[in-house]
Amino acid sequence: MKLTELERIHVGYLDTPLEYMPNLTKELGKGKLYVKRDDMTGLAFGGNKARKLDYLVKDALDHGYNALMTFGGVQTNHGRMTVAAAVRYNMKPILVLTGPKPDYCSGNLILDRMMGADVHFIDTTAYADLPEPEKSEKTAAFLAQETEKIVAEYEKQGIHPYNVPVGGSSLVGAAGYINAIPEIMKQMKEQGIEAKYLVCGYGSMGTFGGLLAGAKYFKAPFEVIGIPVSPAYRSPEQVAEFIDKLSAEYELGIHVTPEEVRIETGTPEEPYYGIAYNVPDPVTQQYMALLARTEGLFTDPCYTGKIFHGFVDLVRSGKIPEGENAIFLHSGGTPAIWSKEHLDAAQEIFYDGEGLFVHKA
Structure with missing residues (x-):
C-alpha cells in the first residue's frame, strides 16, 4: 500500500x-x-500519540474491534491518549500496565480512571533481581501470558480488544x-x-x-x-x-x-x-x-x-x-x-x- x-x-x-x-x-x-x-x-x-492514533483507530474500526487495549508503565502518556481515543470513538478503553498497583492514584493514572478505563496491573517485581537477559525474557513471557488471559475474559463478554502496541509504535x-x-x-x-x-x-x-x-x-x-x-x-x-x-x-x-x-x-x-x-x-x-x-x-x-x-x-x-x-x-x-x-x-x-x-x- x-x-x-x-x-x-x-x-x-x-x-x-x-x-x-x-x-x-x-x-x-x-x-x-x-x-x-x-x-x-x-x-x-x-x-x-494523536498522530499515530489517527491511523491505529481507523485500522481497529475497519476490522470490527470495539475496544482499544494498550500497554505501558503506570504513568504512560500513550495510554492516556489511547484511552481518550477509545472514549471518543465509543470503544472500550483497556490499559495493561507493567508494575505493581500504586498506593496513590495521580498524574496520568487518575485521568485514565476518570475516563472510565479498565486498568490491569502486571506486577513483575518478582523478576527484578534476575540477570539479563533472563529478566527481560521472563518479564515478557509473563506479560504475554497475563495479556492472553485478559483478552480471553473480554472476548467472553463480546468485547474485542484491538492491540495497540507500546507507544503506538x-x-x-x-x-x-x-x-x-x-x-x-x-x-x-x-x-x-x-x-x-x-x-x-x-x-x-x-x-x-x-x-x-x-x-x-x-x-x-x-x-x-x-x-x-x-x-x-x-x-x-x-x-x-x-x-x-x-x-x-x-x-x-x-x-x-x-x-x-x-x-x-x-x-x-x-x-x-x-x-x-x-x-x-x-x-x-x-x-x-x-x-x-x-x-x-x-x-x-x-x-x-x-x-x-x-x-x-x-x-x-x-x-x-x-x-x-x-x-x-x-x-x-x-x-x-x-x-x-x-x-x-x-x-x-x-x-x-x-x-x-x-x-x-
Missing part, C-alpha cells in the same frame, strides 16, 4: 504550531531555536510521523525558517523512526536526532530495520543504514534519559524549569523534560554547531508532572528555595 492510500480518522488536531523561542535563543546564544508544538494535538491534554502508527514531515517543511517555508536539526524523543521507536523515514522520503532539509527517554533503548540497527519495514509497507523506496541513525545519550555522568524510567531526576527537573522560565512552556519528568535536556545540551556543547538553527519536538506528557513521586521530588527544588515570600499581619 502506498502512503497516500493509507486512510486515517481525526483523533486530535494536526498542523500544530511551529514557534520561535526568542528567550531561550537569547539565553543559549548559539542559533535560532524553535519548538514544534505536538503537545497541542488537543486530545486529553495533547501529545505526539507499529507500522500503522508510525505513518503518523512520516506524514508529519511535510507539515513541518510547509511551516518552515511559510515562516522563512531554516533549521538543520530536528530533535525528538526516542522511546518505543514510532515517533523517531517515522520522522527519520519521513525526512529521507520527503528530502527534509534537516537531520533528525533521537534522545532516549530510558536507558533501555533500541540500537541503531533496530531502528534501521524498522525503517526498512516502513519503506516496504508503504512503497517508499528508501533505505536507512545504522550509520544514518543519530541517537544522542549525553555523558555517563549526566545521561539525557536520567536515572531510569519514571524515576525522579533533579537534573531533568532543572531543564524543565529552564524551558518554563524562558518560554512559559512545560515539559514532563518522564519524557519531554529528558528530550529538552538533550536538545539544550546539544546546542551548548556544539554537537549542534554554533550558529545553526534547531527545532525541538515537544511531544506532550505534562500530566506526569502531577504524579505523586514527581511532585514529592519537586518540593525541595521548587518550594524550598528563593522567591517565596510570606507576609503576615
